[in-house]
Amino acid sequence: MTKIxxxxxxxxxxxxxxxxxxxxxxFRLEVAAGEKIAIVGESGAGKSSLLNIVGLLDRNYSGEYTLFGSPTNQLHTSQLAQWRNQRIGFVLQESALINSLTVEDNIKLPFLYASPDKKGVGxxxxxxxxxSAIEIRHILKKKPLExxxxxxxxxxxxRGIIM
Ligand SMILES: Nc1ncnc2c1ncn2[C@@H]1O[C@H](COP(=O)(O)OP(=O)(O)OP(=O)(O)O)[C@@H](O)[C@H]1O
Ligand SMILES: [Mg+2]
Structure with missing residues (x-):
């Protein structure tokens, strides 16, 4: 299977x-396409630090990281931002929605930051x-507080998977 x-x-x-x-x-982590994994460990073990590295938020460590077949140490900050926008979805537990925007606009936020060549595509x-899949059509016009x-x-x- 392809390593992601x-x-x-x-x-x-x-x-x-x-x-x-x-x-x-x-520490080594290999994840194949389609594989689902959970990261478990005691408090302070390094789970959040690991997710920061996997999610391309932190590159300040020694080691090597190949994501989607590309070595990430060669990516520039603008490319990192583009990958985070288009290829990585973070689902946070709390306060991750913008309260002044409708649910629809919140979900569409990643489109706003997509590079021009990806804008509008699909x-x-x-x-x-x-x-449809997540069954949220009825709340699209609501604000998060409602x-x-x-x-x-x-x-x-x-919003985490829209891209
Ligand atoms: N910015 C930081 N500066 C200094 N130490 C840090 C920093 N962030 C995390 N640490 C330390 O690094 C270790 C790993 O922290 P991390 O947040 O990755 O743990 P965790 O596994 O996510 O824990 P929890 O289950 O409590 O969320 C901990 O000992 C923590 O105190
Ligand atoms: Mg944590």
């Missing part, structure tokens, strides 16, 4: 004035597919 994530961290160091901590020592179809917890969670999820 191929990550090899030697070490991630957090430094402060007084102390330095080293996590993810000799947007309406993708939006429709996701809205939604239930589960409805908000589905809106966040829709």
């Amino acid at each position: 994530i191929d990550l090899s961290v030697k070490e991630k160091i957090y430094k402060s004035k007084k102390a330095q901590i080293s996590i993810l020592n000799n 947007e309406i179809e993708d939006f429709d597919t996701v809205v 939604c239930s917890g589960g409805e908000k969670a589905r809106a966040v999820f829709a």
Whole structure:
């Protein structure tokens, strides 16, 4: 199967004035296309730090990371931003929706930041597919504060996968 994530961290160091901590020592993660995984570990083990690395938010570590077949250490910051926009979906637990926007506009936010060459490509179809699959058509015109917890969670999820 095609490898989507191929990550090899030697070490991630957090430094402060007084102390330095080293996590993810000799850590490897391989994820194949279509594979679903859960990351489990005690508090402070490094799960969030790992997700920051996997999600291209943090490149300040020693190691190698190949994503979608491309070594990420060669990507420039603008390319990193483009990948985060178009190829990675984050679903956060809380306060991830913009309250002044409708659910529809929240879900469509990633389109707004897409590069010009990707703009408009299949947007309406993708939006429709996701809205039907997640069954949120009835809340599209609502603002997040008018939604239930589960409805908000589905809106966040829709936005996470829309690209
Ligand atoms: N910005 C930072 N500066 C210094 N140390 C940090 C920083 N962020 C995290 N750490 C430390 O790195 C270690 C890993 O933190 P991380 O947030 O990745 O853990 P986690 O597995 O997500 O924990 P939790 O289950 O509590 O969310 C912890 O010891 C934490 O104190
Ligand atoms: Mg965490």
